[in-house]
Amino acid sequence: DTEVTQTPKHLVMGMTNKKSLKCEQHMGHRAMYWYKQKAKKPPELMFVYSYEKLSINESVPSRFSPECPNSSLLNLHLHALQPEDSALYLCASAPYTGELFFGEGSRLTVL
């Protein structure tokens, strides 16, 4: 199993809504990541979890709240987002060798 599974694939939310993005991997990787990707741009790192602990937060606004319930799951809780937060949100995991395995992404639209 070499997959990273993300749900939902598409999400539309208003600026006052609370929603969550979910990510799951069963490759035994101990590092998991959230990236944000705008159209025609490279992915931008948001958060890194290593052994279920938050190790990197790239100065992401608090309206994005990550959570790692266990070594296979990663969530991104969304609250009071802005239209400019509309983007493709990518989850990834990595073994010790460092290459990232990405999910298909969750395309978020904030109205």
Added chain:
Amino acid sequence: GDSVTQMEGPVTLSEEAFLTINCTYTATGYPSLFWYVQYPGEGLQLLLKATKADDKGSNKGFEATYRKETTSFHLEKGSVQVSDSAVYFCAGGGRGSTLGRLYFGRGTQLTVWP
């Protein structure tokens, strides 16, 4: 800091043409190097990788060699197909204390016409 410089696109080729997408890196050490491909509406897929100098990564007819002397990792394919149309990202990093912090190039859009 570490960075990856990737040739600007878009690149448009006819089927069976030769492809080169240039990538150079700047780093304090010798990072692992990767090429990722992103098809429309999808996430990034690892295409190939190299972890040390002179390593050659290859996959699906694509190749790239880690050249320490020129700090380069150019992507090549001898005969492209319409199905290769996608955005290609060069990336570096990924080990030790920087585990998972990959530095991505800006991406190169490839379009292959039949």
